Amino acid sequence: MSDKPTPLSGFPELLPEQRAVERRVIASLSRSFELHGFTNIETRAVEPLDRLAKGGEVDKEIYALRRLQADEGAGDAGIGLHFDLTVPFARYVLEHSGKLEFPFRRFQIQPAWRGERPQEGRYRQFTQADIDVVGRDELPFHHDVEVVRVMLEALDALPLPDLSFQVNNRKLIQGFYRGLGIPDVTAAIRQIDKLDKQPADAVKALLVSEAGATEAQADRCLELATIRVPDTSFVERVRALGVEDELLETGLAELAAVVAGCQDAVNGHVRLEANLRIARGLDYYTGTVLEVFMAGYERLKSVGGGGRYDALASDGRTTYPGVGVSFGVSRALIPLFADGVLAPGPKVPSQVLVALVDEESRPASDAVATALRRRGIATEVAASAQRFGKQIRYAERRGIPYVWFPDSHEVKDIRSGDQVAADADSWTPATEEIVQ
Amino acid sequence: MSDKPTPLSGFPELLPEQRAVERRVIASLSRSFELHGFTNIETRAVEPLDRLAKGGEVDKEIYALRRLQADEGAGDAGIGLHFDLTVPFARYVLEHSGKLEFPFRRFQIQPAWRGERPQEGRYRQFTQADIDVVGRDELPFHHDVEVVRVMLEALDALPLPDLSFQVNNRKLIQGFYRGLGIPDVTAAIRQIDKLDKQPADAVKALLVSEAGATEAQADRCLELATIRVPDTSFVERVRALGVEDELLETGLAELAAVVAGCQDAVNGHVRLEANLRIARGLDYYTGTVLEVFMAGYERLKSVGGGGRYDALASDGRTTYPGVGVSFGVSRALIPLFADGVLAPGPKVPSQVLVALVDEESRPASDAVATALRRRGIATEVAASAQRFGKQIRYAERRGIPYVWFPDSHEVKDIRSGDQVAADADSWTPATEEIVQ
Incomplete structure (x- = not known):
């Protein structure tokens, strides 16, 4: 090896003094999760390609593996690197369900890989820290409050800029749209999710053209999306919009429970707000949804997020509902190192x-x-x-x-x-x- | 996801109660390494294929990556998963040399991947724990003693069966063969390395046919290889074979220093022996070489090994000599779990x-x-x-x-x-x- 290597775009590496900080962050997160009874697992780095590409995840830019020395064409190993920790966790739960105790609380801190175009906060290899609680057949709602609180406490203990948890509930939005009489509720959610990229007028036009809403209905959708409060006062503000729907009521009650249940965990460093614009794309979320933003780094979009999914996994006979939150360790730390916001640690552990x-x-x-x-x-x-x-x-x-x-x-x-x-x-x- | 997944051969996963033990092992190793001033790094999981396939390492069964969504043929990313932690560490040293302090002591505990046929102790994804000390231009010999001692102490603290460190020195073997007048010293080492698989007679015949040794010379090579003692008495036994060579003398002195320097770190649980049969293939070793065996698990071959390499890395202008030892975390732990030798930990951290x-x-x-x-x-x-x-x-x-x-x-x-x-x-x- 006689040449000077150059960095690989999208595969950042930390110097020892930066890695010392990342290790402290990971140790602190692990300690917080364990204090709440979450157990650690690691999954293998690879999954069968048909599992990775399931559910429309083909846009995640999967890296497939082939054995270099195999005969031409025979080298495709039929496996690829996981692009998040949720798909492998769901598979782990199904594969090992007979040996796990439910509700199963786990945390997982591992790299994932995506072959997408690298940019600030988006890397081809990145480390995530995920917590989830998974039940067998059922999972009581109070676990939604639990996971949000645990991640709040865990992130509060880190040396990061101020963080904001923006929480919403899919039942609330769906019920509101349904009660309002929007013809295509799913399409409406998809349009509202564009509010962080497009002006309200453009989204309104899309609600009309894509979701079949009337102008008046579209206005009410936009009104709902502007509600953003640090307490449960959103309930009255939604009710003032005059929409009645059973699912909406459930969503209001659940979101109020999350907001109320986290009040005493919130402080100056980590805030939590009900933000009725948050939808988290279409994914598999069915109730609580949230995104986490870092003050001064809104350009990274969220540095964390998650929610409730009523069918994290299913083997045909048993369904495993779950609720979880993910924190992007690399996405948050690497820009902070680059900007000098996060000071490096010691170069060596020696005292x-x-x-x-x-x-x-x-x-x-x-x-x-x-x-x-x-x-x-x-x-x-x-x-x-x-x-x-x-x-x-x-x-x-x-x-x-x-x-x-x-x-x-x-x-x-x-x-x-x-x-x-x-x-x-x-x-x-x-x-x-x-x-x- | 509605099907029941089956395990992927060669990609073992731990249950939470086994992972709890693996985490304790990794924490204990890390603590031992840090007490000696070793700093932690992680390298990205991938390296350029030309770097991985360098130096005749094509037999390591490299997994190459291609982007699944790329156009046919354009998907080959030119990168592959690393098959050990030495190649990426050498590249890391070259790439970041301007920002590192030398001698650079580092430990690294990460998975590596090899597409080889899975068997007990050999997996397609496996975790290793490596320590190395690397110098710029030069690295004093006392670091050889240091790394062996540090790994001795680190493994002594683990809940494993008895371990045996078998140490030798390439200068000793090379000098002995040269002093003996063997025409092809390199070929002779390659044959002697087969002693753990083939009977002495067969190896003797190969020394004659492949290395150009006479019958008498081959007998002396085999005699050297039978020397195995827990102290420095090997020096006199080698001298009694009557071979004189300057390199041999250096090798004897170095091996004696390692054995003497580790005496007080050795106990009933971890032994260290001079074993003059150990050669560690041809690799890049130039002085100290060692392998670690686990009592009752000799069938796994070594669970650890390492040595001195005078050119771990070079960028053409500067050469970086190093000495290191690697411990196969997965190779040792997974068979112990399977056999019930290592008891599982708690299923949850909750007290x-x-x-x-x-x-x-x-x-x-x-x-x-x-x-x-x-x-x-x-x-x-x-x-x-x-x-x-x-x-x-x-x-x-x-x-x-x-x-x-x-x-x-x-x-x-x-x-x-x-x-x-x-x-x-x-x-x-x-x-x-x-x-x-």
């Missing part, structure tokens, strides 16, 4: 560099390191016996806060310059960054 | 199930859960207000040790049956399995 007097005394330096590590203090020994000034600069370049001098039994905090006598069997760094 | 008196009192149960979680105790609330006996069995099936009754303010240890009055703001489980 202490043990200086080396000369190569012959390496065992003495190693002994200090061993004693420190035994007490959970990450330590490395200098690579070579340069002048102490050079060894200190070596520590500085790596962000190692302490240098230990085994000859004088002293340790120097190179940030403050303080140097004190120390015993490797009892000394503890002032910082709390001890490896757990 | 406490808060019982539900009725659906109306869910907020009271939620409040108990919130108070417990605030103090790091993983907690879930019962999914539905069944009879308490059913709720207790729900906890039992998941392996949740405690059930909390919010109406009577009591908590029951369902293993012992003990039930005591408790306050959610102060009670702590007896077990130490609090989420950190």
Whole structure:
């Protein structure tokens, strides 16, 4: 390998000091999810192509695999890389259903792949963090509140810009359109979903031409879509529009329960709003739907989202309803690194560099390191016996806060310059960054 | 998705209770590596095909990627999934060399893919844990001792059967063959490497026919290969064979340093031996070579291995020597799960199930859960207000040790049956399995 490699577009990689931050984010998310009883799984990276391409997902730009050494034409392995964590999770639930306990709470933090055109926040390989609760045959509504709360708490603990959870309910929209008498409810949802890209007038025209709405009906649809409040006052505002429908009432009650149930988890850093414009395309959502936006990064569109699906998976006899939320780890972090909003972490985990007097005394330096590590203090020994000034600069370049001098039994905090006598069997760094 | 999926051969997946063990193993390895100053990186899953197929690695059964939706013929993306973590790491070092500090200690725990025929311990997707130290232009020998020690300590902390590190040195073998006057030293190493598959007589014949050795020379090669000792006594045994060569002397000194330098890290659970038969194929190794075997699982061949390579990577101007050891996480764990040698972990992380008196009192149960979680105790609330006996069995099936009754303010240890009055703001489980 004698050439200088160039980056692959759409496949960003983190430097060690950025990866340190990503690891902390993933550890924090995992801890939050586990505190709520969510168990971790990983699925294989590949699925059969017919499963990936099912349900109109062909637009996800699937990467198919073929074995390079196989005979021409025989190399197609019939499998491809998963493009999200929902399709493999649904398959995992079906395949292992006999060995799982329901309701099954799981979290999954893995890469996914899409061969689409790379742009800021959109990569060909990206890491997602998903939580879902899945039931067998039925899944009580209170799990909708649960998953939204868990993700709120989990994201609240991260060092991110302010986040906004925008929540809606498909039953609310569908019931409203139905009660209003729109001929093609599905087409209407599809048009309303374009409101973030097109002006209201254009969407109104589409509601008339594509969903068969009258001008008056289209106006009411647009009115509904403008309702956006941080509390349950949306209920009265919807009722004031004068539409009556049973499904609408269910949707209003469910959305109110989510908004009310998350009030005490909301703070200055993470907000939650009822936003009656959110539809999340057509997908498989059947109730709660939400998207998560990051302040100052609205151009990324949502950095997370999810909702309720009454048939996450089915094997013909049993149906598995679910509700989940996904957070785009790469989509959120990589732009923040690029903009310097998220500060890099340490280049190395070492808290202490043990200086080396000369190569012959390496065992003495190693002994200090061993004693420190035994007490959970990450330590490395200098690579070579340069002048102490050079060894200190070596520590500085790596962000190692302490240098230990085994000859004088002293340790120097190179940030403050303080140097004190120390015993490797009892000394503890002032910082709390001890490896757990 | 209405069909019952079947497993994909070569792509094993873990149940939640097995994944819990794998996560602990990975956390333990990571902690060990970080204590020694190794920093974590992840590389993208793909590399350009010309980089993957370089250096005669075409036998690794590379999976190439093509975009499913691209025009016929235009879909080949020119990239493939990496088949190990060494090729991508070498590329990462070259690509990011200007932003890394050398010597660069890194660990990497990721899946790799090979389209080979699946068998026990060999999978098409498998997770490896690699550590390497890489220098720029030069890398002092003491790092050989360091990486072997670090992996010894890291594997010693895992709940595995006994492990054996079998160490050798390529300079020792090469120098010995050269000093002996074997015409084709490289061919001789290739034949000796077959000793684990073929009888000594057959290998002897190959040494004569393929490496140009005389019968007497071949006998000496085989004698060298029988030396296997847990200490530095191999030095005298090799000298007794009467071969003199400068490279041999360097190899003896290096191997003796590794064996001596690891003596105090060796214990009943992890042994280290000098085994002069180990060659590790032809690869790129230039000094220390080792393989790791697991007691009772010798049929898996090695579960780990590595060594020194004087040119891990080069961009034409700068060469990056390295030394590393790899541990096959999937290769070791999956057979142990299959055989019941490694006990599964908990099905869920929850320590406490808060019982539900009725659906109306869910907020009271939620409040108990919130108070417990605030103090790091993983907690879930019962999914539905069944009879308490059913709720207790729900906890039992998941392996949740405690059930909390919010109406009577009591908590029951369902293993012992003990039930005591408790306050959610102060009670702590007896077990130490609090989420950190």
